[in-house]
Structures are given as C-alpha cells and as structure tokens.
Amino acid sequence: MARARLLVAYDGSAFHGFAPNEGVETVAGTLVAVIGRVVRRPVELTGAGRTDAGVHGWGQVVSLDLPEGTDLDDLARRVNKMAGPRVVIRRAEWTDEEFDARFSARWRHYRYHVLLTPQPDPFRAATTWHVGRPLDVSNMQLACDPLIGEHDFSSFCRRPKPGPGVTPPSMMRRVILARWSEPEPDLLRFEIRANAFCHQMVRSIVGLLVDVGLGRRRAGEVNGVLHAHDRQAAGQVAPPHGLVLWEVGYGDT
C-alpha cells in the first residue's frame, strides 16, 4: 500500500456534510464507497476539513492508502464518472507515507460569498448568501482587524456536547488573513485563512461582519465579542451554502 493525496471538489447541497455519517449521504462516505469499488478493497480516508452539511468544497484535500501501482489518473476518471459531478477528484497523486491531509496541513483557506442584489439570483442561490441589501464594506473590513493573530475563538465556535470524559477542546486558533473584496458588482467575497478552524467559526464570523455591514452592530464591537469568550456574543450564524473550503496549505504549495 502507498499513500495518495487527492484534491476534491463537491457541491455541499448534495450531501449531509463531509464526515461519514451512518444512514445519510456524505462526501467522505461517497468517496470511500466509490474508491473501494474501483480498487476492490475497503479504504479509509482523512480529510483536511470536516465541512458541515451544505458547505461546499473546492480545494478539499484527502489522504488515503491505496494498493501500490494503482493508476491514479484512471482512478480519478472512474470515480468522477460514478460520483461526479456532485463530487469530483480534481487531482490525484502519490505522496510520502508521512503525509496526513488533516495533521500535515499548515493552513485552511475558506471563502464566503454574499449577494447584494435586491432580487435573488437562480444561478447563485446555491453558492451565495442572498442578503439583498447594500453593505458597508469598509466597516466590515475594519471589523476584521481584531480577528488577525492567535486568539481564543470561543465566541465564534460551537462547542462539542459536554459529557463525562469529554475534555473541552482548545478554541485557540491563529488567523492569518481576513479580507473582503467585490469580485463582481453586488457580489462580496470574504476570505479567511487560519492554521485551523473550530466548528462554525467562519459562519459565525461572517454573521457578525454582515451585521456590521448592515449597521446593526459597530466595527468597534468585534474586539469585545472576541474577548467575551461567549457564543451568545457573536449573534447570527451565516447560512452554510455561501461557504466553500477553497484551499489547504501544506508548505509545498
């Protein structure tokens, strides 16, 4: 067996999230089933990011062990024929056995798209949050400043259910960049890169920043929200379908 690395894209609206989940269709569940059929043996895989139901993937990275000598181009073609276009292997290559899609990752980069047109758009409905009103982008950009650097992001993260034997996980994360741009008229793009993200962190940040853009909250409040370490402080969580796992960095890209 040898370690392979896959670059995977998927339409999140077609799946109940990335991670395997008994009884529902997930991205990893689908890949495991289809790849297993191609290589004629059970496979296990690791993803760089466990995206939630409805969240899209463009640059999701997956590592898994495959029989040596497997023709990876042929594998990708066959998987894409069986599982595509909802989920697609964009690239497949051999890598060293130390490589782990999750633990080798140095950063994850997400994008979130917000649509400002007064009327909804049938062609962007599945990949944007239709806010439908003008937003104050310079205030939203200003509000990003306090997020940069290493912080406890408890205010923006959904905690796992507490229970006996469950150690509350650390919410310390290092945000490397957070910026807004307008790649097309009336379409805003938020980009955020961090060493890692905790659960619902991007969507909670976007929810707060859009509230700032709407004038419901002030840019100056973000620092206080961050240091409250209280999930109630952040406010609304942006819907999942505007979010896409865009790229994962391993130091080699």
Added chain:
Amino acid sequence: MARARLLVAYDGSAFHGFAPNEGVETVAGTLVAVIGRVVRRPVELTGAGRTDAGVHGWGQVVSLDLPEGTDLDDLARRVNKMAGPRVVIRRAEWTDEEFDARFSARWRHYRYHVLLTPQPDPFRAATTWHVGRPLDVSNMQLACDPLIGEHDFSSFCRRPKPGPGVTPPSMMRRVILARWSEPEPDLLRFEIRANAFCHQMVRSIVGLLVDVGLGRRRAGEVNGVLHAHDRQAAGQVAPPHGLVLWEVGYGDT
C-alpha cells in the same frame, strides 16, 4: 387593465421548459400561478422565447396584463418570495399596450457555455456542457462565418410534426452575430444573436461547431450543412443545460 413587462431569470434544470404544459412544472405555468395568486385574478402571459426543458433564462421577457395600479415592485418581491430562487422577476415595469414580448422583439441573444477541463466541475455542471477536451477555437470561429445573414436554417431545426392542416413553418432566420470567446481559462462561451430562432437551432449549431473544434468535421463543411436543408447533415445536438436565453432586444435597449 394595463400592460406590464417583466424581465425574468430561471434555472432551467428546475422546470420542464418555459411554455405551460399540463401536468408538469414549467416557468410560465409557475409564473401564471404565482402572479395570479398575488393579484387575485387569472392572468395570461407571453414570453419572448419558448426555451426547452433544461435551458436557462437570464433575460427572458414576459408581457401580461395586470390590474391598473398594481404595485409592480411589491409584485416582484412577493413572486420572488414564493417562486424564487428557481425563477425570479429581475425587473417589472409598465409598458404601452402595443408591447408584446414575442412579437415586438427585434432579436434574441443566447449564450452557450462549454467546459474544457479534463475533470467535471460540481459548480458549473448545471450551466455548462462538459466536453472535457481542448477545442480549436479559431476553427470554431471560422465555422461561424457562413451562418451570418439570412438563411433557411432547416438543417439546424427540429420541425413540428407534419399532419393534416399543418403548414410547414418557414425556417428563414437572420443571424446577426455568432462568436466564440474564452471568458475564463477552460471555459468557452458561444454567443449568437438572431431576429428569431427555430426549435433546437442554437443547440444544433453548437453541436456542429464543437465537432469542428474536436477536429471531427472541418470548418469548410458548415456551408454545405447549411445549404443541405437536411437535419441529418448537422450531426449532434448539444445538451440543453449549457444554453441560456441571455437578452432580448426591442429597439429600446
């Protein structure tokens, strides 16, 4: 009653075509039902182009009579809330009583998108034809030349079923422009504008031009296909989901 003009967008994959059709969901059928509910009386509408099942609309134009004094902005908002985002009124305005979306139109402009990436793309699967191989765009552009001008497009059109009392309709159409561009890497766009189109005309033309791009046919053959007046001469018909009714011209735009 007064004449209104609507600019309508829709995701063709969600409907069985534009024209009302008993027992299946169509764009016009949905609009008539929803608008009728808002204005509390039955309405009838005319569309500029009867797009087929799977074909999208961005700039479809619809004319219909509504009670005078109807608040059109409010109507659009309510229709979009009920029927959107699959079908959306982008703009609604009053127009003169002579205006007819179909018969007042001077030209229709369609776009067709072809995706060249070797692997499919989950986010463009619904709006592009995934050919997945490089195409010779300059040959495809050359092959457009014979199409410009007024011709009998029988070779590219599906005829209505013959029968007693059915006069074979004229297939004479005037093509004003036909051009290929590459707005993004690996994404080709075909634009074609004509006074009107007959059934499956754009998709038959695209099918032939892609065959030219693949080297299966020569650009020099297009003139012969056009003058054959024989539907068998054109070859493959491109799939509907790459096609979108982009704009309709009335002399005022």
